[in-house]
Amino acid sequence: MDVLLFLSAVLFTAVLLWGNAFSALAEETGTLLKYKVGMLPRGEYGLADYREAVESILQNKLQYRFSLVSLNSLRENLLGTRIVVTTDTTVVKADSGNLLGDLRSEYDEETVASRLAPIEALERLAEQNGAGFLCCLVPTKPVYETATPNVINANGVNYDLILAETVKRGIPYLDFRSLFEEQGLSVGELFFYTDHHWRPAAGLLAARTICGELSERYGFVYPEKDLDPAQFRVQTYKDHFLGSYGKKTGLLFTQYGADDFDLITPLFPTDFQAEVAGQPPRRGEFEDSLLDSVYLRKDYYEANTYVVYSGGDFRLQRIDNLLHPDGAKILIVRDSAGCVVTPFLALAAGELHVVDDREGSYPAGAPIDLESYISELRPDYVVYLKFTY
Amino acid sequence: MLFSSLPFLFFFLPVVLAVYYLLLRKNRPLQNVFLFLASLFFYAWGEPRFVLVLMLSIAVNWMAGLAIVRFGRRTRLARFLVALDVIFNLSFLFVYKYLGFMGRVFTRLSGCELSLPALALPIGISFFTFQAISYVVDIYRGKGEAQKNILSVGLYISFFPQLIAGPIVRYETVAAEIQGRRESAEDFFSGFSRFVEGLAKKVLLANKLAILADTVFGAAADGAPLSVLFSWLGAAAYALQLFFDFSGYSDMAIGLGRMFGFHFLENFNYPYISTSISEFWRRWHMSLGTWFRDYVFIPLGGSRVSRKRLLLNLFIVWVLTGLWHGANYTYIVWGLLYFVLLVFERFTGFDKKRKDSLRALRWAYTMFFVILGHVIFRSDSIGAAACMLRSMFALNGNAFSDGMFTGYFAQNVRLMIIGCLLSTPLFKRIGERCAGSAVYAFARAGLLFGLFVLSVASLVSNAYNPFIYFNF
Known part of the structure; x- marks a missing residue:
């Protein structure tokens, strides 16, 4: 029977290697040999490059790789694992089965102050340019969940600290945590189980709330009916989206499997033009110009369905509401929380300028110079919307 | 390269087995050379610069084995050669593994600052050094024949299954198998x-x-x-x-x-x-x-x-x-x-x-x-x-x-x-x-x-x- 084991293992190995992995390995080996025998310029390729290539090929090109990831997640689930440590992140399964990440210890005063600094700077810019300002505090999912007792989760405490400091400094704000609690929304209604982002329905609610707050504070005028949930069609794609945490832990790590994904589109006519630097402008109805159905394909491990909304994160996106040209000019500084908010917010504005100013190499390109952009644009309102960490 | 890694399971091992059993089946000397070269490749995968250290160890111990047989086992000269070989092997180990530590110990005991470089440690050096010592000592004790072919000594010392994490394979237990082993399906x-x-x-x-x-x-x-x-x-x-x-x-x-x-x-x-x-x-x-x-x-x-x-x-x-x-x-x-x-x-x-x-x-x-x-x-x-x-x-x-x-x-x-x-x-x-x-x-x-x-x-x-x- 050891023979049977060996033959099964050989077959299994062959099946996994068949196709892309095998041809990539062969090609890479050929390249190495060519360099070693002098058929290609020496010194440009060596064992270290070959090693890196082979490891990458075997990590990324084996057949049925994702089935194995799902199988591994089932094993972890059955063993009672709640914390999954991978090479680049740690994901925790909450008591409810929800997946959590980016759990923080309690912040000290200095850290809280550092969180408020960019918000205050943006508020000053808005004031200097005569724009109404609103800071939207978006709670992260761990605020609502109980992680395991061996994991520190002070995200809720930190949210309250940042909120308290925001109030103390007199910054106009929207506390989404309280809003959601008042509305009696559960964490499953607000957030995806397998991702850190909030659901499209939460994004629509957020857009409506922002407009209501701007209206109350600054007299913002907008077509309220265009943000009425009854005016939208909801198409639910069942078991469709495996979020960022789910991709890292595997499909079967929680009882939820993959998330359902709602495509929420207006029932009424719309006409937008959306522009991103370096890309051709998109013109058309809401779903054609502001959503990107390319990401709607069902591919648990390689598609990020969340970015159907907005098409992703960009340093600068301009959206013109061609049916509402006299509407307000709004500039929103956001992170990925804004993906499901800005398409709906665009329904209420004449122009919506969406800025992602996160540091680092994501999104691609350098952050824009907000000071000159705002002074040139002279928006009516400046909104800050990011996850509150 | 680790055994528990995708490159080993899906690349190195299948290739080595295929070449060993399909291409070189009837040629023991070539099989041994191939296994030796494969073992060097295995080691170089993670530690290319230390392959030379390994090869130097192989060369010195091979020469020592031959010299002991040449000058007669159990003679004074042979004992001296064994001692020299052991000192060489342990010096290797000392320089790469203990030099920095000894500097710290000296500093602590004497109160005088002695900063010695802590060199990067070639993986498996403790294992292959002990195997090398085993080779020479077992020849001296008559528990195995000295290998005339340096590649055979290389195979014994660097054979990839036990190179980086043991077990420490004593020469006497595998001496006969280097040339005379019989592979079986079982x-x-x-x-x-x-x-x-x-x-x-x-x-x-x-x-x-x-x-x-x-x-x-x-x-x-x-x-x-x-x-x-x-x-x-x-x-x-x-x-x-x-x-x-x-x-x-x-x-x-x-x-x-x-x-x-x-x-x-x-x-x-x-x-x-x-x-x-x-x-x-x-x-x-x-x-x-x-x-x-x-x-x-x-x-x-x-x-x-x-x-x-x-x-x-x-x-x-x-x-x-x-x-x-x-x-x-x-x-x-x-x-x-x-x-x-x-x-x-x-x-x-x-x-x-x-x-x-x-x-x-x-x-x-x-x-x-x-x-x-x-x-x-x-x-x-x-x-x-x-x-x-x-x-x-x-x-x-x-x-x-x-x-x-x-x-x-x-x-x-x-x-x-x-x-x-x-x-x-x-x-x-x-x-x-x-x-x-x-x-x-x-x-x-x-x-x-x-x-x-x-x-x-x-x-x-x-x-x-x-x-x-x-x-x-």
Whole structure:
């Protein structure tokens, strides 16, 4: 029977290697040999490059790789694992089965102050340019969940600290945590189980709330009916989206499997033009110009369905509401929380300028110079919307 | 390159097996050359610059072996050559492994600052150096013929199954097999089964337990307060991690060796069922224990000497055993702990006492000190070890239990139960009882295949896969 084991293992190995992995390995080996025998310029390729290539090929090109990831997640689930440590992140399964990440210890005063600094700077810019300002505090999912007792989760405490400091400094704000609690929304209604982002329905609610707050504070005028949930069609794609945490832990790590994904589109006519630097402008109805159905394909491990909304994160996106040209000019500084908010917010504005100013190499390109952009644009309102960490 | 890695499983091993058995089947010399070159490639995959170190070791030891035979075994000159060779090999080890440490020791003892460079350690140097010494000494003792072909010596010293994590293969056990081995289907397939067992132990058990162990020991090193139960949980997790990692690697090495017709000796024999420290060391890392016995303890006179001299011999052996594991005071303390315990058992006849009614107590005593030893072994420093030990015995003013314990316990208890069961010969005995049963054989093959698939799934998922032999 050891023979049977060996033959099964050989077959299994062959099946996994068949196709892309095998041809990539062969090609890479050929390249190495060519360099070693002098058929290609020496010194440009060596064992270290070959090693890196082979490891990458075997990590990324084996057949049925994702089935194995799902199988591994089932094993972890059955063993009672709640914390999954991978090479680049740690994901925790909450008591409810929800997946959590980016759990923080309690912040000290200095850290809280550092969180408020960019918000205050943006508020000053808005004031200097005569724009109404609103800071939207978006709670992260761990605020609502109980992680395991061996994991520190002070995200809720930190949210309250940042909120308290925001109030103390007199910054106009929207506390989404309280809003959601008042509305009696559960964490499953607000957030995806397998991702850190909030659901499209939460994004629509957020857009409506922002407009209501701007209206109350600054007299913002907008077509309220265009943000009425009854005016939208909801198409639910069942078991469709495996979020960022789910991709890292595997499909079967929680009882939820993959998330359902709602495509929420207006029932009424719309006409937008959306522009991103370096890309051709998109013109058309809401779903054609502001959503990107390319990401709607069902591919648990390689598609990020969340970015159907907005098409992703960009340093600068301009959206013109061609049916509402006299509407307000709004500039929103956001992170990925804004993906499901800005398409709906665009329904209420004449122009919506969406800025992602996160540091680092994501999104691609350098952050824009907000000071000159705002002074040139002279928006009516400046909104800050990011996850509150 | 690690055995528990995708490049080894899907690239290196299939290619080596295919070339060895399909292309070079009828040519033993070419097979040996190929295995040697493949082993160098295996080593160079992770440590290209240290291949030269390995090759230098091979060259010097090959020459020493030939010289000893040339000038006659057991002659004065031969003894001198052996001594020279041992000094050369140990100098290698000293320079790469202990130079920086010795500088720190000198500074601490003398008060004068002596900064010596801490060189990067070639992986496996402790293993292949001891094998090289074994080669020369066994030739001197007449327990094996000197290889005329340097590539054969290279194959013995650098053979990839045992190159980076043992077992330490004594030359006398494989001398005849370098040229005269006979591969068989039974060895090949049973070797593969053994390899899969080892892979599963390493990937599915050791790697998972490592997360818990690393968390606890990391917290202790940072001086974080650990509850009593949490620190014991971490210590127990490390005991299981270390056993499954090390014995898993040994299983893979022995299995791979068998696939190529080599028969390495066993390295572990259910050490956690031991009822004395003496017994533990007859079951744990047996290749190292027997190496020190045959190449250090016995040449020093062994146990057929006066009590004082015996104490000295044991002291030397256990300090060296500790130091072999790494250049740190913790390893010396670890070695001395076992020295004290073994002296106690030897001089009280503890190991000889066989009252079954006290077996459970004797087992508890053994495991208690083994775990304490593991704690010292694993800690980065004496201070960290002390912190961990104080936590374990509630000497830190720490709580008895906390959320860290309850959380990690709940998440690891199933795995630890499996680990504890597999630490015993229970399944081996079941296997022996069912030997001959086709149903059992089929079920076993199916289970091992399932474990192979799960191991690959874990590796593909980029799961935590630590390599704990970087000190060796």
